[in-house]
Amino acid sequence: MKDEKSYAEQLKEKLCYNSENAAEKLSEDELNTADSFCEGYKSFLNSCKTEREAAAYFKCLAEQKGFVPFDKSKTYAPGDKVYVINRSKAVILAVFGKKSLCEGVRLTAAHIDSPRLDLKPNPLYEDNKLALLKTHYYGGIKKYQWTAMPLAMHGVVVLKSGEAVKVTIGESPDEPHFVITDLLPHLAGEQMKKTLAEGISGEELNILIGSRPIKDDEGGDLVKLNILRILNEKYGMTEADFLSAELEMVPAYPVTDIGLDRSMIGGYGHDDRVCAYPSAMAALECAEPEYTSVCVLTDKEEIGSEGNTGLRSSYLKYFIEDIAATQGLDGRAVLSKTQCLSADVNAGFDPTFPSVIEKLNAAYLNNGIVVTKYTGSRGKAGTSDASAEFVAKVRKIFDGNGIVWQMGELGKVDGGGGGTVAKYIAELNVDVVDVGVPVLSMHAPFEVVSKLDVYMAYKAFKAFFEDKE
Ligand code: MN
Ligand code: MN
Numbered sequence: 001m002k003d004e005k006s007y008a009e010q011l012k013e014k015l016c017y018n019s020e021n022a023a024e025k026l027s028e029d030e031l032n033t034a035d036s037f038c039e040g041y042k043s044f045l046n047s048c049k050t051e052r053e054a055a056a057y058f059k060c061l062a063e064q065k066g067f068v069p070f071d072k073s074k075t076y077a078p079g080d081k082v083y084v085i086n087r088s089k090a091v092i093l094a095v096f097g098k099k100s101l102c103e104g105v106r107l108t109a110a111h112i113d114s115p116r117l118d119l120k121p122n123p124l125y126e127d128n129k130l131a132l133l134k135t136h137y138y139g140g141i142k143k144y145q146w147t148a149m150p151l152a153m154h155g156v157v158v159l160k161s162g163e164a165v166k167v168t169i170g171e172s173p174d175e176p177h178f179v180i181t182d183l184l185p186h187l188a189g190e191q192m193k194k195t196l197a198e199g200i201s202g203e204e205l206n207i208l209i210g211s212r213p214i215k216d217d218e219g220g221d222l223v224k225l226n227i228l229r230i231l232n233e234k235y236g237m238t239e240a241d242f243l244s245a246e247l248e249m250v251p252a253y254p255v256t257d258i259g260l261d262r263s264m265i266g267g268y269g270h271d272d273r274v275c276a277y278p279s280a281m282a283a284l285e286c287a288e289p290e291y292t293s294v295c296v297l298t299d300k301e302e303i304g305s306e307g308n309t310g311l312r313s314s315y316l317k318y319f320i321e322d323i324a325a326t327q328g329l330d331g332r333a334v335l336s337k338t339q340c341l342s343a344d345v346n347a348g349f350d351p352t353f354p355s356v357i358e359k360l361n362a363a364y365l366n367n368g369i370v371v372t373k374y375t376g377s378r379g380k381a382g383t384s385d386a387s388a389e390f391v392a393k394v395r396k397i398f399d400g401n402g403i404v405w406q407m408g409e410l411g412k413v414d415g416g417g418g419g420t421v422a423k424y425i426a427e428l429n430v431d432v433v434d435v436g437v438p439v440l441s442m443h444a445p446f447e448v449v450s451k452l453d454v455y456m457a458y459k460a461f462k463a464f465f466e467d468k469e
Helices: 007-015 028-047 051-064 189-193 222-235 239-244 270-284 315-326 331-336 388-400 422-426 451-466
Strands: 081-086 090-095 105-111 116-127 130-138 151-158 164-169 207-210 245-251 256-258 264-267 292-298 339-343 369-372 405-407 431-436 447-450
Touching (some): 028 051, 028 264, 028 270, 028 451, 051 090, 051 270, 051 292, 090 270, 090 315, 105 270, 105 315, 116 151, 116 207, 116 239, 130 245, 207 222, 239 245, 270 292, 270 447, 270 451, 292 315, 315 331, 339 422, 339 451, 369 388, 369 451, 388 451, 447 451
Parallel strands (some): 105 292, 339 431, 369 405
Antiparallel strands (some): 081 090, 090 292, 116 130, 130 207, 151 164, 151 245, 369 431
């Protein structure tokens, strides 16, 4: 009897248990395009580990693409490209469209900050001939994940003179790294009885920074003094300059392909640079869109969008008001017609931890960009629940442009929860829905995403900006 099963079907029967992988539907060409798009994303991740670095990167790219600083006293024609930098930590890119701004803008909003360890204002101390730095964690982390691995120091020190000195230590192979030590198992009996949340406490996240004292001298704290001497030689800083510094400890390793098939990317800071990069690329390539395209790359999402560089600040609203004024319009008229993709990650289904996920409404790696109608927790508390009408509009754009996408919730009902910038954008009377890339090990120092999904995010933002309806 002739076997009528195709080679793929036979292989599937032999090798796979169950497969809903959307990668099967894509041509080899498109998968290759996805992979090469991700090479750019990987190099971005390697060179930008903080919000300041990401902001500087996008500013530089924008200038190369012909974007100029926005000037509210000018008038702009379709295709004109402008940018705004907010305090070196947030970016707005805009390309003026053919339609009047009274039709609203097409807005994407992603964040460029990630969970990390900030140095305390007074960080440096010596204890038993070792020099250490005190930290204060930023964003939602599992503290035990940050021990016993190489860390790098990134940030800025504003010296007494007012000069801002950029600091990056631990990113090239010839540079030293830093580490938070953990207890050896032999002596960890008491520690191992604690919960994961308590196993490593916030005050135990201390960075080892030196062990060699200044030679041939007397007195205490000579190891610390030696560290201060090195910092002074390298950056011209003194201990008091830590008071006016923003120094962030981040994982020191570069990103890498994950899997024998190289289908995924592992690394630090996918949340949310995995949406920031594709949305910025889509905005930078916008030629002369129908609607004015605006891409905001914001800070402080991981601590609740607080502060003047987070989206609870008015900087986005002020920008819309300013561009509205260039056409003699009220900002609120523009905002009320504006449509937004809030670009942030969602949890990907993890076969090792299926119990937290409700399978019918989960996001899966390689099933494309995930649309999240609402986030929040309990009875949809703390979320902007997107309207059926707006989800239908987004669905139509995605389906009409060959975008692989899926719908997903963040875990089981009452299982926990989370939020994004969507609700702060909704407060401006803007139609908004969350879309983003599914992530494994979200908020860990090493997160995993699928290359196909990253590329679909780019295609999705591009289609949204280019939409004519
Ligand atoms: Mn996020
Ligand atoms: Mn996050």
